Amino acid sequence: MIRDFLAAVSASLVIFWGGQSATAQRSYPPKINDARSEVYKTIDEVELKVWIFEPENHQATDQRPAVVFFFGGGWRGGSPEQFAQHCRYLAKQGMVAMTADYRVLSRHKTLALQCVEDAKSAVRWIRTNAARLGIDPDRIVAGGGSAGGHIAACTGVISGLGEDPEDSKISSRPNAMALFNPALILAPYKQDEADAEAMAAMKSRAGVEPELISPIHQVQSEAPPTIVFHGIADTTVPFVTAERYAEVAIAAGNRCELVAYPGAGHGFFNYGREGVPGEYFQKTIHRLHRFLQSLEYLDHDPGFRLPASTNVHLRSDLDHSRRVFEKEGKGTVAFMGGSITENPGYRDRVSEYLRKRFPETEFEFIAAGISSTCSTTGAFRLQRDVLAHDPDLFFVEFAVNDDQDAAHARRDCIRGMEGIIRHAKTHDPAMDIVVTHFVNPPILEALQQGRVPVSVNAHERVASRYGVASIGVAQEVAERISDKNLTWEEYGGTHPKPAGYQLTADLMIDLLDTAWASPLAETPPESARLVKAIDPASYASGRLVPVTAAKVDEQWIHEQPDWKAISGPVRGRFENRKLLCAQAIGATMTLDFEGTAIGLFVLAGPDAGMVEYSIDGGPFESVDLYHRFSARLHYPRTVMLAADLKPGEHRLILRVGKDRNSLSQGNAIRILDFTAN
Numbered sequence: 001m002i003r004d005f006l007a008a009v010s011a012s013l014v015i016f017w018g019g020q021s022a023t024a025q026r027s028y029p030p031k032i033n034d035a036r037s038e039v040y041k042t043i044d045e046v047e048l049k050v051w052i053f054e055p056e057n058h059q060a061t062d063q064r065p066a067v068v069f070f071f072g073g074g075w076r077g078g079s080p081e082q083f084a085q086h087c088r089y090l091a092k093q094g095m096v097a098m099t100a101d102y103r104v105l106s107r108h109k110t111l112a113l114q115c116v117e118d119a120k121s122a123v124r125w126i127r128t129n130a131a132r133l134g135i136d137p138d139r140i141v142a143g144g145g146s147a148g149g150h151i152a153a154c155t156g157v158i159s160g161l162g163e164d165p166e167d168s169k170i171s172s173r174p175n176a177m178a179l180f181n182p183a184l185i186l187a188p189y190k191q192d193e194a195d196a197e198a199m200a201a202m203k204s205r206a207g208v209e210p211e212l213i214s215p216i217h218q219v220q221s222e223a224p225p226t227i228v229f230h231g232i233a234d235t236t237v238p239f240v241t242a243e244r245y246a247e248v249a250i251a252a253g254n255r256c257e258l259v260a261y262p263g264a265g266h267g268f269f270n271y272g273r274e275g276v277p278g279e280y281f282q283k284t285i286h287r288l289h290r291f292l293q294s295l296e297y298l299d300h301d302p303g304f305r306l307p308a309s310t311n312v313h314l315r316s317d318l319d320h321s322r323r324v325f326e327k328e329g330k331g332t333v334a335f336m337g338g339s340i341t342e343n344p345g346y347r348d349r350v351s352e353y354l355r356k357r358f359p360e361t362e363f364e365f366i367a368a369g370i371s372s373t374c375s376t377t378g379a380f381r382l383q384r385d386v387l388a389h390d391p392d393l394f395f396v397e398f399a400v401n402d403d404q405d406a407a408h409a410r411r412d413c414i415r416g417m418e419g420i421i422r423h424a425k426t427h428d429p430a431m432d433i434v435v436t437h438f439v440n441p442p443i444l445e446a447l448q449q450g451r452v453p454v455s456v457n458a459h460e461r462v463a464s465r466y467g468v469a470s471i472g473v474a475q476e477v478a479e480r481i482s483d484k485n486l487t488w489e490e491y492g493g494t495h496p497k498p499a500g501y502q503l504t505a506d507l508m509i510d511l512l513d514t515a516w517a518s519p520l521a522e523t524p525p526e527s528a529r530l531v532k533a534i535d536p537a538s539y540a541s542g543r544l545v546p547v548t549a550a551k552v553d554e555q556w557i558h559e560q561p562d563w564k565a566i567s568g569p570v571r572g573r574f575e576n577r578k579l580l581c582a583q584a585i586g587a588t589m590t591l592d593f594e595g596t597a598i599g600l601f602v603l604a605g606p607d608a609g610m611v612e613y614s615i616d617g618g619p620f621e622s623v624d625l626y627h628r629f630s631a632r633l634h635y636p637r638t639v640m641l642a643a644d645l646k647p648g649e650h651r652l653i654l655r656v657g658k659d660r661n662s663l664s665q666g667n668a669i670r671i672l673d674f675t676a677n
Helices: 003-018 080-091 112-128 147-157 196-206 239-251 279-294 319-328 347-359 375-385 399-405 412-426 441-448 456-466 472-481 498-515
Strands: 036-043 046-053 065-071 096-100 135-145 177-182 226-231 257-263 332-338 362-369 393-397 432-436 469-471 543-545 557-559 579-582 588-594 596-602 610-615 621-623 636-643 649-656 669-676
Touching: 036 112, 036 257, 046 080, 046 112, 065 112, 065 147, 080 096, 080 112, 080 135, 080 279, 096 498, 112 135, 112 147, 112 196, 135 147, 147 669, 177 279, 226 239, 226 279, 226 319, 239 257, 257 279, 319 332, 319 432, 332 347, 332 375, 347 362, 347 498, 375 412, 375 596, 375 636, 375 669, 393 412, 399 412, 399 441, 399 456, 412 456, 412 669, 432 456, 432 498, 441 472, 441 498, 456 469, 469 498, 588 669, 610 636, 621 636, 636 669
Parallel strands: 065 096, 065 135, 135 177, 177 226, 226 257, 332 362, 332 393, 393 432, 432 469
Antiparallel strands: 036 046, 046 096, 543 669, 557 579, 579 669, 588 649, 596 636, 596 669, 610 621, 610 649
């Protein structure tokens, strides 16, 4: 097993040492204004500080448990600010929590050995000053992430290194350790072999024989009880190293709990972006609380709940909508998606739950589901169908339709869903949003084979990026079927039966109950700043442009089609709509628009044709409006003509094409709206 790690060491050392790791992207000097700082060590005229977060009503006469965190950054960079949120949480729970600075290569020209020495000095300083700080000297926890996890581990398993004989009278060993994707193996272990060049580089950067600061090489019995949090998808510090360390520590008679997170990469545990708590921050801090509780360092349950289902991802407290519902006695809740949302199944159940939870609140429920439509269409109709109602709580789903209806590539899934979320957050930064991933047979099959479906993966990335809650109905169904607690038939298929809708509503209620379990804060927090876009070309400024904005020749007619005279059914919501229609080959229109993208929201039935179009005088291109479902329905779909234009004013010339799909009965073009970004 360790051979896998050592093979990875050669490739990953450059990554780990070449710059700050994902755990370390914080400002330096740190900006921590809500904690007091003290110097714990002065060396070579460098003052190293700890920032101390104290519990409420803390007294010097107390004997509180304490924790000190060390930041990550490959022993090269990083900032104590990385663990400030961990400290804030633990201080609120009753611990004296600290985040420490230490010397690193980029600022102090030091090697890993000096990082370890500083960490040991910090633990010794805390124990030396325990009486003054109101700390129990026998309940000190060392924690850290990545390289910080490495040096925290070293404080627990290495004795004597770099210590002054006088100082060594007071132990630098913590009483427990909390390690986040730590580097625990720095050299070949026992009979393992490694690349000689990589190991030479390790020695050069360590400043000492690597074995001397390689935690796995120093494990003995009676090591401090340890919890290790590690992402299985970590490519910087491979998960296999944590597995091996835990095996060795347990074999030596120590308590070492390894908590694995499938799909999580390096730095997964960080608080989050722009003040938005990350899902893994919540999960790891909750699990850390339980670990500390088991050691009797904390005497109460965690300060927040986690959802009962692991497929419910709570990334925000959803307190905006709760505050509106409770304080204002009214509220607006919107549901957007395809046919699963157009059907009342889960909507009615969630709406009833909200009415019962807030019996004094007058609700407006917005049903914005349109069968067959994908996230691209959703992004363009968002303003008209959802934002115009100013929702407080917004549920959105498009995973199934992006997969089976639109057959979107990942880029298009991102552009559509990010367009929706970013536009909504721009409209109202406080809006609470929940993304749900439903399931169809291909999505189910992929999950059962251990693959993440394209649309689910893309939408989940957007939700995670924006700190938006999400619900994995698809994963929940796959797991229950694998556990033989559900069948596909019982769930109901792509369009769920009542049991499937109830399962969905139960997950949504699990999310809301969890989010709203804690007392509501007296004042609302400031809304988080909008994060950098995943795709700058996402449809975050999507809008519908009325067909009347186009200049058309006499062969185009703005009319309500005589559907009885046209082959193929049309859904009721479109029967009375006026469309811009043409069938004559060469019928031409012109549309002047501003933006970076232009498309058509059309009804494409058995006689759907092709359009030919030119933008800004460029060559004409052709796009087929006929869809694989057109044979049995005048199918609503958005066809993007151009999505990567330069910002500014543009001119679209569009005409009915002379060619048509071999399955089509005609050349008809029926446009509901133009879509512009």
